[in-house]
Amino acid sequence: MMNAIVEKTVQEQWIEVGGVADIPRDGARVVKTPLGDIAVFRNMADEVFALRDKCPHKGGPLSQGIVYGRRVACPLHNWHIALESGMAVAPDEGCAASFPVRVEGERVYLSLTPNEHCSNH
Amino acid sequence: MKKLKLVMIGNGMAGCRTLEELLKLAPDMYDITVFGAEPHPNYNRILLSPVLAGEMMLPDIVLNDLAWYENNGIALHAGKTVTKIDRVKRKVIAADGTEAGYDRLLLATGSLPFILPVPGKDLPGVIAYRDIADTEAMIDAAKHHKHAVVIGAGLLGLEAANGLKLRGMDVTVVHLADWIMERQLDKTAADLLQKSLEAKGMKFLLGKQTAELVGGESGRVAAIKFKDGASIPAELVVMAVGIRPNIKLAESAGIHCERGIVVDDTLQTFDPKIYAVGECVAHRGIAYGLVAPLFEQAKVCANHLAEHGIGRYTGSVTSTKLKVTGIDVFSAGDFMGGEGTEDLLLSDPKGPQGGLYKKLVLKGNKLVGAVLYGESEDSNWYFKLMREGTDISALRHRLLFGETHLGDSGHGGQSRAAAMKDSDQVCDCNGVCKGDIVKAITTKGLFTLDDVKAHTKAAASCGSCTGLVEQILAHTLGGEYSAPEIKPMCKCTDASHDQVRAAIREQHLTSIADVMAKLEWKRADGCPSCRPALNYYLISTWPNEAKDDYQSRYINERAHANIQKDGSYSVVPRLFGGSVTVDQLRAIADVAEKFEVPEMKITGGQRIDLFGVKKEKLPEVWGFLTERGLVSGHAYGKALRTVKTCVGSDWCRFGVQDSTQMGIDLEEMTWGSWTPHKYKMAVSGCPRNCAEATIKDFGVVGIDSGWELHVGGNGGVKVRATDLLCRVTTREEVLEYAGAFMQIYREEARYLERTAPWIERVGLPYIKTRVVEDAAGRASAYKRLLESQEVYRFDPWAERAQGVDKHEFTPLKVIAA
Numbered sequence: 001m002m003n004a005i006v007e008k009t010v011q012e013q014w015i016e017v018g019g020v021a022d023i024p025r026d027g028a029r030v031v032k033t034p035l036g037d038i039a040v041f042r043n044m045a046d047e048v049f050a051l052r053d054k055c056p057h058k059g060g061p062l063s064q065g066i067v068y069g070r071r072v073a074c075p076l077h078n079w080h081i082a083l084e085s086g087m088a089v090a091p092d093e094g095c096a097a098s099f100p101v102r103v104e105g106e107r108v109y110l111s112l113t114p115n116e117h118c119s120n121h
Numbered sequence: 122m123k124k125l126k127l128v129m130i131g132n133g134m135a136g137c138r139t140l141e142e143l144l145k146l147a148p149d150m151y152d153i154t155v156f157g158a159e160p161h162p163n164y165n166r167i168l169l170s171p172v173l174a175g176e177m178m179l180p181d182i183v184l185n186d187l188a189w190y191e192n193n194g195i196a197l198h199a200g201k202t203v204t205k206i207d208r209v210k211r212k213v214i215a216a217d218g219t220e221a222g223y224d225r226l227l228l229a230t231g232s233l234p235f236i237l238p239v240p241g242k243d244l245p246g247v248i249a250y251r252d253i254a255d256t257e258a259m260i261d262a263a264k265h266h267k268h269a270v271v272i273g274a275g276l277l278g279l280e281a282a283n284g285l286k287l288r289g290m291d292v293t294v295v296h297l298a299d300w301i302m303e304r305q306l307d308k309t310a311a312d313l314l315q316k317s318l319e320a321k322g323m324k325f326l327l328g329k330q331t332a333e334l335v336g337g338e339s340g341r342v343a344a345i346k347f348k349d350g351a352s353i354p355a356e357l358v359v360m361a362v363g364i365r366p367n368i369k370l371a372e373s374a375g376i377h378c379e380r381g382i383v384v385d386d387t388l389q390t391f392d393p394k395i396y397a398v399g400e401c402v403a404h405r406g407i408a409y410g411l412v413a414p415l416f417e418q419a420k421v422c423a424n425h426l427a428e429h430g431i432g433r434y435t436g437s438v439t440s441t442k443l444k445v446t447g448i449d450v451f452s453a454g455d456f457m458g459g460e461g462t463e464d465l466l467l468s469d470p471k472g473p474q475g476g477l478y479k480k481l482v483l484k485g486n487k488l489v490g491a492v493l494y495g496e497s498e499d500s501n502w503y504f505k506l507m508r509e510g511t512d513i514s515a516l517r518h519r520l521l522f523g524e525t526h527l528g529d530s531g532h533g534g535q536s537r538a539a540a541m542k543d544s545d546q547v548c549d550c551n552g553v554c555k556g557d558i559v560k561a562i563t564t565k566g567l568f569t570l571d572d573v574k575a576h577t578k579a580a581a582s583c584g585s586c587t588g589l590v591e592q593i594l595a596h597t598l599g600g601e602y603s604a605p606e607i608k609p610m611c612k613c614t615d616a617s618h619d620q621v622r623a624a625i626r627e628q629h630l631t632s633i634a635d636v637m638a639k640l641e642w643k644r645a646d647g648c649p650s651c652r653p654a655l656n657y658y659l660i661s662t663w664p665n666e667a668k669d670d671y672q673s674r675y676i677n678e679r680a681h682a683n684i685q686k687d688g689s690y691s692v693v694p695r696l697f698g699g700s701v702t703v704d705q706l707r708a709i710a711d712v713a714e715k716f717e718v719p720e721m722k723i724t725g726g727q728r729i730d731l732f733g734v735k736k737e738k739l740p741e742v743w744g745f746l747t748e749r750g751l752v753s754g755h756a757y758g759k760a761l762r763t764v765k766t767c768v769g770s771d772w773c774r775f776g777v778q779d780s781t782q783m784g785i786d787l788e789e790m791t792w793g794s795w796t797p798h799k800y801k802m803a804v805s806g807c808p809r810n811c812a813e814a815t816i817k818d819f820g821v822v823g824i825d826s827g828w829e830l831h832v833g834g835n836g837g838v839k840v841r842a843t844d845l846l847c848r849v850t851t852r853e854e855v856l857e858y859a860g861a862f863m864q865i866y867r868e869e870a871r872y873l874e875r876t877a878p879w880i881e882r883v884g885l886p887y888i889k890t891r892v893v894e895d896a897a898g899r900a901s902a903y904k905r906l907l908e909s910q911e912v913y914r915f916d917p918w919a920e921r922a923q924g925v926d927k928h929e930f931t932p933l934k935v936i937a938a
């Protein structure tokens with residue numbers, strides 16, 4: 001019990017992962033974590049998003065896909081995934097866990113506690 | 122801003138499709154009110170036939186349920202017929218007095234079945250075949266009565282007859298002309314069809330004119346009498362003798378009508394506040410009676426209602442298929458032929474469907490019409506050749522045999538959609554059966570190949586089953602989907618690939634942002650299907666000016682290696698002409714050992730593929746290879762892949778030319794160049810052709826007097842052997858022709874179009890004119906290739922080993938446990 005609480009507070013911390021400029025526009029970079037890879041995306045409008053780097057279809061690395069608008073197309077079989085939520089765009093179904101990100105100044109901060117709505121942690 | 126008021130009269134397929142398109146473009150522009158005479162939400166009229174045949178139920182065919190109207194804020198008056206349009210006060214009035222005012226009015230009243238003006242036409246038991254009510258009347262009649270007569274052996278009549286027969290009635294089809302479906306078929310095909318329908322138990326009376334319908338004691342129709350005095354029993358008479366655009370209402374409001382309500386290319390009537398779409402419309406004198414052209418109208422009309430003001434409807438070419446299970450009939454264009462045309466015929470009186478018959482009508486060097494019976498898997502191909510006006514002179518000798526060739530892989534020889542069982546697999550890549558596809562089409566209301574791909578994944582991978590899926594679609598929906606003449610590049614624009622290319626060249630556009638701004642892209646940064654195409658068009662048109670945009674490239678080209686299914690990459694060094702030295706082999710062995718490469722393979726293009734390299738390791742692997750003199754093999758790109766060679770005259774006892782050296786020369790000239798799709802070459806030292814040059818994009822075969830040049834072949838899913846381009850004598854000529862052909866392909870083919878479909882689209886004669894006959898044009902195309910190569914012939918691996926694009930290969934951060 002005690003342990004779980006400690007772990008949770010640790011995970012909720014914001015971790016600085018780099019500068020916005022380190023991520024190419026309409027591109028992504030990978031953050032390696034003990035819990036697996038997380039893809040951090042930046043779009044044309046300089047918005048930053050973070051998703052588990054694993055496509056809900058067959059696990060393709062989303063960080064390698066083409067980013068457009070607020071979506072990324074998976075490099076393996078071209079599923080389209082919404083960057084804010086990690087949800088596959090209809091008619092495909094499934095989701096990749098999304099993670100809270102914050103941009104402060106030029107720096108990008110990531111939390112390792114995934115948002116709730118997706119069970120594919 | 123206050124919303125405008127849009128009223129639609131006619132709650133049918135064309136009208137509702139227009140609303141759907143409109144809501145996509147301008148969801149908040151209008152308050153929408155819909156009047157529909159039928160007491161139902163919009164349903165798929167096409168599928169009344171399967172409902173009648175007992176293959177589907179009525180609830181299955183609803184396209185827009187009541188919730189759809191509600192969710193989109195549409196006020197629906199179902200069951201209310203509009204009887205008056207007041208154009209001065211701008212309002213419509215229904216039979217029950219309901220009124221609605223409009224800023225814009227959309228007429229989509231469809232058509233009315235034509236009823237023969239014979240005595241007895243109003244008797245109970247005499248109906249048309251148009252809507253749910255008619256279908257229910259037929260289903261009910263089949264329960265209580267025995268004899269059905271269908272007047273008219275057109276598409277609709279035969280589908281009605283088929284359904285009634287399946288429901289156990291004794292069905293006779295009466296027809297005025299000498300053969301059935303005379304508006305779609307010639308006599309030979311019609312006779313074959315009639316025979317096989319007779320085998321299903323239907324009876325036919327041809328050349329018969331109806332004189333009277335005779336009532337029985339109950340007051341219901343009991344018999345049909347003909348002009349020649351004969352008569353047969355009939356407790357159900359279905360009139361299927363044609364339809365007339367429903368223009369009564371429009372006419373009474375003084376809107377200009379001819380055959381139908383007259384509209385211009387924007388679907389506007391003579392009253393600028395009033396638009397019209399669907400079967401009620403006459404566009405350039407034509408009233409269409411199939412869904413496909415109506416949906417094209419819907420798209421354009423919605424665009425103008427949304428005040429985007431782009432898009433014109435310029436008419437459609439249509440084709441027909443009969444939706445009777447197990448029978449393949451197709452017809453399109455000028456199928457009767459006549460003066461100035463020639464027929465190509467193939468006919469076999471025996472065959473699984475009671476015979477096989479193909480007739481192709483040619484005019485000059487173009488295909489203008491087709492009738493197919495018993496086998497229609499090539500219907501899409503013929504239809505495309507007709508629509509695109511392809512010069513078929515080079516194909517003529519094999520045109521009748523169709524596009525599907527022996528040797529195509531991936532569909533187990535299955536090519537006849539109609540004959541397939543629901544459990545038969547159609548898409549072997551994604552494991553989709555025929556039944557899945559039919560179900561998706563009918564229950565989800567799909568009308569296009571793209572819809573089917575998105576919903577079922579059939580034909581979404583290798584594409585070899587595309588033809589089959591199109592057939593199933595056509596067979597389920599009856600009319601074949603005639604693609605718009607100009608197909609937009611993707612959903613981000615209305616411009617076609619060719620239009621975009623022309624704009625890039627003519628307006629000297631040199632960046633993706635420029636193109637999107639000039640051509641008014643609908644989505645700010647495009648999508649994964651247009652961006653790679655635009656990037657390619659830019660760098661191939663302006664090699665010196667356009668900057669290669671890596672974020673618009675697919676991952677393989679961005680990372681310069683092939684992504685594998687586990688997310689690792691494979692590395693293929695270039696071995697020019699497939700020749701290797703001891704040092705090169707040793708370098709490859711060393712790199713494999715040093716980086717613990719788990720697997721290696723010799724590829725079909727005579728290269729060595731190293732699998733399982735982690736992305737972070739790529740620059741190091743490349744550094745190692747470049748130090749030892751090896752460069753990128755571009756095995757990952759839409760680019761020059763490989764030039765495969767046989768050993769040739771240096772060693773082979775049959776060899777007449779030095780194929781290995783020729784291959785090396787060709788590869789040194791072209792490596793590093795980007796192409797619309799992957800591009801492969803091969804060189805054989807004699808006509809024994811050990812390098813398989815005749816299934817390559819460009820093939821060279823040594824002959825005694827020089828070289829034979831071949832173009833447009835490929836292996837893979839859809840094998841195509843090359844066409845012979847010409848013969849030349851010298852090495853320099855080979856290089857010039859090869860370079861010119863490649864450059865014209867680079868400049869004119871659409872992105873992701875391989876040489877084979879490109880040549881089939883533009884025709885071999887065109888290629889010959891450009892590459893063989895026009896010597897000055899050839900020389901200048903060759904020169905343009907060499908100029909582009911000044912920029913693009915470099916080793917991307919060497920650069921990256923030196924640190925270019927470092928971000929691509931390193932994690933942003935590593936968070937330790």
Ligand SMILES: Cc1cc2nc3c(=O)[nH]c(=O)nc-3n(C[C@H](O)[C@H](O)[C@H](O)COP(=O)(O)OP(=O)(O)OC[C@H]3O[C@@H](n4cnc5c(N)ncnc54)[C@H](O)[C@@H]3O)c2cc1C
Nearest residue numbers: 131133134135158166202203231399400411412598599600
């Ligand atoms: C049995 C059958 C099978 C078919 N099979 C095929 C096929 O295989 N392939 C193919 O491409 N096409 C097929 N068609 C044709 C296709 O269904 C029509 O082309 C298409 O439905 C026409 O669409 P529309 O919107 O113009 O007219 P409709 O879908 O007929 O819609 C018009 C609607 O307007 C209503 N209406 C008319 N006047 C008024 C008024 N004054 N007030 C209120 N409402 C009014 C009508 O009641 C009707 O509901 C078939 C048609 C039938 C009947």
Ligand code: SF4
Nearest residue numbers: 767773776806807811
């Ligand atoms: S193609 Fe001719 S020259 Fe080349 S290996 Fe075969 S037989 Fe010898």
Ligand code: FES
Nearest residue numbers: 055057058060074
């Ligand atoms: S793994 Fe992403 S689409 Fe298949």
